[in-house]
Amino acid sequence: MLIPIYLTDSMTVSPQILPSDVARLAAMGFKSIINNRPDGEENSQPLNREIERLAKEQGLAYFHLPVISGNITQEQGKQFGQLFAQAPKPIFAFCRTGTRCSALWAMSSDELGSFDQRIAQAAEMGFDLSWVKPSD
Template sequence: MPQIEPDDFVALAQAGFTTVIANRPDAEVEPTHRSDVMAERATRAGLTYHYLPIVPGQLGPDQVARFREIMDSSPGPVLAYCRSGTRSATAWALGQAGDRPADEILSAGRSAGYDLSHLGPMLRR
């Protein structure tokens, strides 16, 4: 999947997004794509930017809760990104558990191109 580039934020705002969540840790990106640069570009485009890094294999309940909080408080559509989108999709899915049926969450993931079936037991709590 293509990555978000510093110059993409104007187009994201024009597409209707109001909020961006960066789940990719700064240690994974070049200096031109670090959170401080991306936050400045997002703000300049009129977007709210949140840096919520998720290290592969280390997604915890506090991050899921914060992801959900950002989603719930956004005045409009949210774009979350990481390297492939899997960490962002997983954080979203786990944040929906208990509020949406597991099959609906898994179906939304599939529709977006993510197989989240391994999360089934956690989504059915």
């Protein structure tokens, strides 16, 4: 089931999507998908290459930055920031719950003016990111 959580006009996060959701994301106007889940995290999750193939068929930019839950590094924050800067907007990012994507965005984006404002926005959307530190 597709559950978009809009952090800003340019950044939406979500729990795991299904292959059948990709065409709907394109129809909703998203231009890019960022997948933050490693393959095999759960037995039932679709493989990265399947979501990537479908995204490309829909004309969406697709990026895979696998991040292990509970183990986000500063380097991954920087990498996400680079993806965020180059990806056509609006971006739809997903992981198991949306928390990793929200954390990576808060660490590395310059949206909303400050790190603290991004943490507050994520909290308003239901994500406790009190453990997150801004990327260098």
